[in-house]
Amino acid sequence: MSPFSGALAPAAGEISAAAATGTFTQMWLLIALPLLGAAILLLLGRRTNAWGHWVGVLMSLGSFAIAVSIFLKMMQESGGNRAFTQHLFQWISVGSFQVPFDLRIDQLSMVFVLLITGVGTLIHIYSVSYMSHDRERRRFFGYLNLFVAAMLLLVLADNYLVLYVGWEGVGLASYLLIGFWFYKETAAVAAKKAFVVNRVGDVGLSVAVMLMFVTFGSVTFEGVLASAPKASQTSLTLIGLALLLAACGKSAQFPLQSWLLDAMEGPTPVSALIHAATMVTAGVYLIARSNAIFNAAPTAQTAVIIIGAITLIMGAIIGCAKDDIKKALAGSTMSQIGYMVLAAGLGPIGYVFAIFHLLTHGFFKATMFLGAGSVMHGMNDQVNMRRFGALRTVMVVTTVTFFAGYLAILGIPPFAGFYSKDKIIESAFAHSTLVGLVTLVGAAITAFYMTRLVAMTFLGKARWPDDAHPHESPAMMMIPVSILAVLSTVSGFLLLHNNWIVNWLEPVVGFEEPVLGFNVNILQYGTLAIVLISAALGYVLYARRPVPQVAPVGSLLTQAARADLYGDAVNEAVFMRPGQYLTRFLVWFDNKVVDGAVNGSAALLGGLSGRARRTQNGFARSYALTMLGGAALVIVALVLVRL
Amino acid sequence: MNPANYLYLSAILFSLGAVGVLVRRNAIVMFMCVELMLNACNLAFVSFSRINGNLDGQVIAFFVMVVAAAEVVVGLAIIMTIFRTRRSASVDEANLLKY
Numbered sequence: 001m002s003p004f005s006g007a008l009a010p011a012a013g014e015i016s017a018a019a020a021t022g023t024f025t026q027m028w029l030l031i032a033l034p035l036l037g038a039a040i041l042l043l044l045g046r047r048t049n050a051w052g053h054w055v056g057v058l059m060s061l062g063s064f065a066i067a068v069s070i071f072l073k074m075m076q077e078s079g080g081n082r083a084f085t086q087h088l089f090q091w092i093s094v095g096s097f098q099v100p101f102d103l104r105i106d107q108l109s110m111v112f113v114l115l116i117t118g119v120g121t122l123i124h125i126y127s128v129s130y131m132s133h134d135r136e137r138r139r140f141f142g143y144l145n146l147f148v149a150a151m152l153l154l155v156l157a158d159n160y161l162v163l164y165v166g167w168e169g170v171g172l173a174s175y176l177l178i179g180f181w182f183y184k185e186t187a188a189v190a191a192k193k194a195f196v197v198n199r200v201g202d203v204g205l206s207v208a209v210m211l212m213f214v215t216f217g218s219v220t221f222e223g224v225l226a227s228a229p230k231a232s233q234t235s236l237t238l239i240g241l242a243l244l245l246a247a248c249g250k251s252a253q254f255p256l257q258s259w260l261l262d263a264m265e266g267p268t269p270v271s272a273l274i275h276a277a278t279m280v281t282a283g284v285y286l287i288a289r290s291n292a293i294f295n296a297a298p299t300a301q302t303a304v305i306i307i308g309a310i311t312l313i314m315g316a317i318i319g320c321a322k323d324d325i326k327k328a329l330a331g332s333t334m335s336q337i338g339y340m341v342l343a344a345g346l347g348p349i350g351y352v353f354a355i356f357h358l359l360t361h362g363f364f365k366a367t368m369f370l371g372a373g374s375v376m377h378g379m380n381d382q383v384n385m386r387r388f389g390a391l392r393t394v395m396v397v398t399t400v401t402f403f404a405g406y407l408a409i410l411g412i413p414p415f416a417g418f419y420s421k422d423k424i425i426e427s428a429f430a431h432s433t434l435v436g437l438v439t440l441v442g443a444a445i446t447a448f449y450m451t452r453l454v455a456m457t458f459l460g461k462a463r464w465p466d467d468a469h470p471h472e473s474p475a476m477m478m479i480p481v482s483i484l485a486v487l488s489t490v491s492g493f494l495l496l497h498n499n500w501i502v503n504w505l506e507p508v509v510g511f512e513e514p515v516l517g518f519n520v521n522i523l524q525y526g527t528l529a530i531v532l533i534s535a536a537l538g539y540v541l542y543a544r545r546p547v548p549q550v551a552p553v554g555s556l557l558t559q560a561a562r563a564d565l566y567g568d569a570v571n572e573a574v575f576m577r578p579g580q581y582l583t584r585f586l587v588w589f590d591n592k593v594v595d596g597a598v599n600g601s602a603a604l605l606g607g608l609s610g611r612a613r614r615t616q617n618g619f620a621r622s623y624a625l626t627m628l629g630g631a632a633l634v635i636v637a638l639v640l641v642r643l
Numbered sequence: 644m645n646p647a648n649y650l651y652l653s654a655i656l657f658s659l660g661a662v663g664v665l666v667r668r669n670a671i672v673m674f675m676c677v678e679l680m681l682n683a684c685n686l687a688f689v690s691f692s693r694i695n696g697n698l699d700g701q702v703i704a705f706f707v708m709v710v711a712a713a714e715v716v717v718g719l720a721i722i723m724t725i726f727r728t729r730r731s732a733s734v735d736e737a738n739l740l741k742y
Contacts, residue, residue, distance in 0.1 A: 618741030620734045621673075624664050 015225045015292070015508075017083035017104060017158075023073040024084040027105050027156060029066050030113060033059045035149035041142030049138045053131075056141030057124045060148055064117035071110055079507050082107050085158050092161070099219060104158035108508040111355060112155040112285060115362050119277045120148045122480035126370055127269040129476035130377060140180060140267065147173035151278055155285060159220040160209045163286075167205060167250065170279045171198045177274060178266040190262035197259040201249010205286075208242035211235060225292040233297065240293050240300025244307065247283025251337045254310045258567040260334055261318070264326040268373030271326055276333045276369050277362035284337065284358055287344040288351045291509050294344075301345050305431075308342025309438045311335065314565055316445035320452065321561030323551055324383045325372045328453050329365070332409065335442060336361045342439065343424045346431050351509035353423040356501050360416035364408035364488035370481045371402035374473040375457060382468065385453065386549050390462040394470045397478045399458045401485035406454050408488040410447050410531055416492030422524055423496075429523060430514030440527060447531040451538030459543040649690035656683035670722045670732040674715075681711045 020027065037059030041052045048055065074082050083106035092099040105113070124144060131137045150169025157163035175198075179191025209219055215235040216224050228236065247253065252260035263275050274280070287294060287304060294301050315334030322328040336357070343354035376383060378395060392399040408415035411422060421443065429436030464470060472478070495501040502511055516523065553559070560566060615626075656679055663676030685704045692700030726732050 613742040616742045618738030620737070621665055621668075628661055628665070 015083075015222050017085045017106060017222070018081065020084040020086040020105070023070055024105060025086060026066050027070060027084070027086055027103050028088060030063050030070075030117070031103075031149050031152045031156065033062045033066070033149075034145040034152070037145035038142050038149060041138055041145065046138070052138035053128050053141045056145050057121070057128060059145055060117060060121045060124045063148065063152070064114075064121045067110075067113045067117045070105065071114060074105075074107075074110060079503065082110075082507065096217060097213065099159060099161050101162060102158035102220070103156045103162075104221065105156060106508050107504050108285075108288060108355065109155045111359060111505070113152060115359055116148060116151050116155070116278050119362055119366050119484070120144075120151075120273060122483055123269045123273045123277075123366065123370070126272075126373070126477050126480040127267075129474050130269055130373055131267065134267075136180070140177075143173055143176045143180070144270075144273070147177065147274060147279070151282070154282055158222075159218075160205075160212060160224070161219050164205055164209060167246075167282065168202065170274070170282065171195065171202065171250070174198070174263070174270075174274050174279055177270040178263045180267055180270070181265070184265070186262075187265040190259075190265040194259040194263050197256050198249050201246045201256055201283075204242045204245025204247075204249065208239050208246060211239045211242060215239065221289070225290065228292040229296050231296070236293055236297040237299045240290075240297040241303060243286055243290055243293070244300060244304055247286050247304075247341065248307060249283075250286075251280050251283030251341065252311075252334050253283065253307050253338065253341055254314055255567075255570075257311060257314065257334055258564060258571055261322075261327050261330050261564055264324070264330050268326065268369060268376060271330070272366045272369035272373065275330065276365040280333060280337055281340065281358045281362070284340040284344055284354055287341065288355055288509050291348070291351055295347055295510070301347060304345030305342055305435060306345075308338045308340070308345055309435060310338070312338030312342060312442040313438065313445070314338075316442050316449060317557070317561045318564055319449040320445065321554070321558045323385050323456075325375065325385050325388070325453065325457060326369070326383055328385070328449060329369055329372060332446065332449065333365055335446060336365065336409070339421065339424050339439065339442065342435065343427060346427050346435075348510040348512040349427045349430055349514040350424070352502050352505045352511050353420065353427055355505055355509070356495060357417075357420035357424055359495065359501075360408065360420040360488070360492050363484055363491050364405040364416055367401055367405035367481060367484040367488050368409070370477070370484065371398050371405065374398045374477055374481065375470075377473050377477070378470040379464070379468050382465065385456040386547055386551065387463050387465055387468075388457040389460045389464070389547065390458070391470055392458040393462075395458075395472050397472055397482065401478070401481045402454065402458065404485035404488045406450055408492070409450055410535060411443060411527065412531070413528075414489070414493050416488050416490070419492035419496045422527060425527055426516065426520060426523060427514040430516050440530060443527060444530045444534040447534035448538045451535040452542045455539055455541075455543035456547055459539075460547060463547065463549055646690055646694045649693075650687060653683045653687040653690065656680075656686065668733045668735050670725070670734050673734060674718055674722065678711060678715075681707055 037055050040055055041048055044052075083104065086103045086105075088101045088103065090098070091101040124141070127137075127140065127144065131140050134140065147170060150166050150173055152166070154163055154166030154170060157166055175191050175195040178194050179188050181187045182191070212219050212224050215231050216227050218224060245256075248256045260275060260280065264271055266275070294304065312335050315331045315336075315338055317331075319328050319331030319335060322331055340354040340358050340361070343350035343357065372383075375388065375391060375395065375398060378391075378398075379388065382388070404415065408417040411418040425436060425439045425443065428439045505511070551562075554562075563569065660676045660678075660680035660683060663679065664673050667673050667676065685707050688700035688704045688707070690700075692698060692704075722732060725737055729736060
């Protein structure tokens with residue numbers, strides 16, 4: 001429990017908003033443009049093959065331009081008056097259940113919109129070149145635009161039901177993009193897995209929405225969040241836990257983390273956009289958006305912190321053992337989102353920094369994923385880091401940009417991660433020493449596996465396959481990566497300059513200054529020292545010593561981490577096998593018992609009828625006897641009744 | 644004479660007719676037995692009419708006669724047709740319509 005819980009009320013965010021006017025009325029266009037792009041590309045089909053990808057880029061770019069104009073306009077408003085809603089139409093109107101299809105843009109949505117459209121546009125441009133050899137490039141851009149539209153709907157929704165539409169939309173787009181190369185069985189299976197695991201989380205969100213309607217009689221942000229402090233503790237805790245389940249599914253948090261590593265089967269730009277920068281952070285958005293609920297439900301908050309802490313360590317451990325460059329990065333993504341979820345669980349001292357880290361992570365992780373894509377591009381789609389090494393000599397731009405991302409995730413000043421991650425560690429220590437130590441350990445492991453990754457890829461000796469001729473990727477790919485690398489370098493400093501991000505987000509999510517029992521500088525230098533020692537260890541192990549081309553057996557922990565800490569095995573043993581047995585039993589029950597009863601009664605009746613039919617023997621005289629007997633019976637019955 | 648005696652006679656005639664229908668194979672004889680049963684009924688109706696002192700029974704007797712006449716027309720026609728096709732009027736041989 002946070003020592004600041006007594007002062008929650010003044011720190012909580014505001015939820016009231018004004019009707020949109022002027023530039024703000026264009027917010028529906030943010031969604032409409034990429035949706036239109038997706039419609040054009042997917043409905044017109046092959047006719048758009050030649051120019052379709054430029055439509056995708058243009059729509060994303062248009063959306064970004066509108067986002068920037070809205071952002072500039074929003075900057076001119078004063079702090080409390082930056083939230084605007086736009087009523088599009090009445091969606092559901094059944095008795096007291098009224099759901100308007102409303103959009104809402106406030107400081108929190110704004111940063112997300114900028115991240116999604118900005119990083120999204122860069123990745124669109126990157127993909128034009130990256131996917132140029134793929135015959136289905138047009139379909140790829142159709143899905144990407146669909147994803148951008150759905151993600152924008154998710155963050156621009158003004159009630160939980162519209163948010164749910166976006167939530168499902170990004171899930172669909174993620175499924176389609178992971179399974180983009182569906183003729184590869186691994187990709188098809190990974191897509192299905194992501195879909196199914198996400199469905200488990202989605203159940204959480206739908207339960208949360210139902211509970212909200214029961215508790216508050218409304219599903220709008222204003223209706224729910226404004227009256228949250230008045231609701232009973234039990235319902236708030238239940239809603240909080242249901243929302244957490246939803247967040248776990250979408251953000252690949254423990255125990256629903258298993259799909260993210262397999263999701264790397266998708267094309268690399270997808271991994272960068274959806275499975276690193278934007279979609280997987282939707283869970284953090286959901287928690288930050290529902291801050292009023294979590295502030296009033298300390299049990300749910302504790303659960304959020306625990307889930308975040310477990311995932312943060314788990315992801316980092318998995319990242320240490322993977323030889324597949326994308327899977328190592330995916331483990332890192334899990335771990336970094338664990339940081340954000342943990343920060344969001346800390347309450348008003350953490351929300352702002354969760355979002356701050358989300359932004360910087362979006363930049364540096366996208367940089368590194370796109371860098372990994374560039375490496376794969378030059379190495380014939382090789383992903384095994386044991387066959388890389390010494391790529392710094394041939395891929396200079398990729399190396400430099402990747403190192404920007406690397407230094408950012410390590411938290412080396414002045415790179416972005418230093419500001420955001422340090423703030424989270426600081427808040428965690430302000431909450432309790434235990435949580436603080438977990439984040440510190442996470443930072444140390446992060447430094448180790450990231451150093452291992454860059455050492456195996458860019459440093460050391462070349463271990464390239466004979467047919468590989470690594471070369472630098474074209475400018476169309478490297479310019480977006482460079483822009484992201486610059487952002488990874490400066491965004492932390494810029495966003496935290498004069499406490500800008502804190503002041504910006506405070507009206508929505510609330511803020512409290514984390515109070516430490518000791519000097520902040522000790523923590524900062526301590527963290528930095530731990531990170532540097534850990535990175536040096538990684539350097540010695542993987543850059544100085546030769547890296548074997550076949551992975552050594554390794555310790556038990558390494559083996560476990562290679563197997564995703566047995567996440568799949570647990571799922572299989574706990575859910576899949578019993579589920580299969582259950583379905584088999586149900587099939588047996590259906591065949592034997594249900595069908596048996598139906599077919600049995602039919603057979604019984606049929607058999608009896610067959611017997612009864614025998615009395616129709618064709619002899620008129622026996623019929624006459626039957627009639628006589630019947631008549632006699634009737635008479636006897638009449639006489640008896642008369643008596 | 645005691646009117647109940649007519650009823651006894653009616654019952655005896657009806658039983659004779661019924662036994663005839665059950666035991667004889669020849670369709671014509673069976674047919675005649677059916678007529679006997681019908682007329683036994685007629686006798687009972689008329690007797691009851693007499694006993695109760697109203698005309699209802701007599702009226703019904705006429706109805707029965709009309710029905711019997713119509714039945715004879717249809718029944719004889721069927722028997723004739725069967726005889727023509729099978730050269731026999733035995734009802735036991737005409738047993739194709741069965742399970």
